[in-house]
Amino acid sequence: xxxxxxxxxxxxxxxxxxxxxxxxxxxxxxxxxxxxxxxxxxxxxxxxxxxxxxxxxxxxxxxxxxxxxxxxxxxxxxxxxxxxxxxxxxxxxxxxxxxxxxxxxxxxxxxxxxxxxxxxxxxx
Amino acid sequence: xxxxxxxxxxxxxxxxxxxxxxxxxxxxxxxxxxxxxxxxxxxxxxxxxxxxxxxxxxxxxxxxxxxxxxxxxxxxxxxxxxxxxxxxxxxxxxxxxxxxxxxxxxxxxxxxxxxxxxxxxxxxxxxxxxxxxxxxxxxxxxxxxxxxxxxxxxxxxxxxxxxxxxxxxxxxxxxxxxxxxxxxxxxxxxxxxxx
Numbered sequence: 001x002x003x004x005x006x007x008x009x010x011x012x013x014x015x016x017x018x019x020x021x022x023x024x025x026x027x028x029x030x031x032x033x034x035x036x037x038x039x040x041x042x043x044x045x046x047x048x049x050x051x052x053x054x055x056x057x058x059x060x061x062x063x064x065x066x067x068x069x070x071x072x073x074x075x076x077x078x079x080x081x082x083x084x085x086x087x088x089x090x091x092x093x094x095x096x097x098x099x100x101x102x103x104x105x106x107x108x109x110x111x112x113x114x115x116x117x118x119x120x121x122x123x124x
Numbered sequence: 125x126x127x128x129x130x131x132x133x134x135x136x137x138x139x140x141x142x143x144x145x146x147x148x149x150x151x152x153x154x155x156x157x158x159x160x161x162x163x164x165x166x167x168x169x170x171x172x173x174x175x176x177x178x179x180x181x182x183x184x185x186x187x188x189x190x191x192x193x194x195x196x197x198x199x200x201x202x203x204x205x206x207x208x209x210x211x212x213x214x215x216x217x218x219x220x221x222x223x224x225x226x227x228x229x230x231x232x233x234x235x236x237x238x239x240x241x242x243x244x245x246x247x248x249x250x251x252x253x254x255x256x257x258x259x260x261x262x263x264x265x266x267x268x269x270x271x272x273x274x275x276x277x278x279x280x281x282x283x284x285x286x287x288x289x290x291x292x293x294x295x296x297x298x299x300x301x302x303x304x305x306x307x308x309x310x311x312x313x314x315x316x317x318x319x
Contacts, residue, residue, distance in 0.1 A: 035227065036140075071166045072164060121299055124295070
């Protein structure tokens with residue numbers, strides 16, 4: 001065992017890094033499931049009595065009363081995006097949230113989309 | 125595509141735009157100038173990046189790296205929401221760009237004429253990936269003013285790549301840059317090129 005700890009190695013054990021993985025119970029497999037801009041919206045509120053939902057799950061359900069991206073949820077709850085993906089996967093599987101994935105590549109045929117975005121930007 | 129138990133939900137379509145460029149070139153400033161919300165920060169924790177980024181001879185364990193990105197949002201009516209992501213400034217975080225660039229409508233490469241070389245990696249990356257991009261030269265106070273054609277030549281940009289001056293602090297200026305980008309992306313659609 002190497003006892004010569006460098007400050008760099010010490011950093012890996014920072015509590016802020018470990019805690020999110022405790023919340024996600026060490027699961028990381030859901031990380032590819034949602035994009036940073038996948039939008040989530042609550043379709044069934046929690047009662048607070050559900051088994052297996054952590055405070056972080058409840059916070060996401062409250063936050064997503066209006067559609068929010070994975071990136072926004074992560075920023076608001078101060079959690080890494082990867083952890084939010086895991087928690088969102090739980091909520092999705094249990095029917096608390098609906099998730100809209102972005103198109104893999106933008107629909108190149110959708111002229112209306114470009115026009116609407118241009119008009120919207122001009123009107124800002 | 126809405127996945128979930130309700131098919132009647134009306135959700136906006138999310139569109140991703142990237143703001144790239146060297147460290148300290150004003151990416152977050154530009155995001156903040158055009159965003160309807162105060163720029164937020166998200167952290168991506170990435171694992172399994174044994175791609176020889178760092179020399180960790182003999183270390184077989186999974187590496188975990190955290191990168192922080194600032195982003196903002198612009199709602200376009202009820203139908204669309206634009207997310208603007210500032211790419212991490214350090215070159216060694218290129219791996220996160222792929223995740224970010226996937227599905228992006230296009231990118232703004234911010235350039236500073238005092239350190240023009242800082243934006244080379246971004247230009248190279250988007251050229252290679254085929255992501256539509258525009259170059260916006262951020263006019264810093266006291267920076268030498270070059271002719272845009274000279275900058276274009278120095279960056280060895282393709283003829284069709286738009287280049288414009290901007291002030292990353294100003295909303296109007298940021299708007300103009302985004303409009304130029306969306307127009308360019310529209311012209312670069314595969315279907316548009318085929319006609």
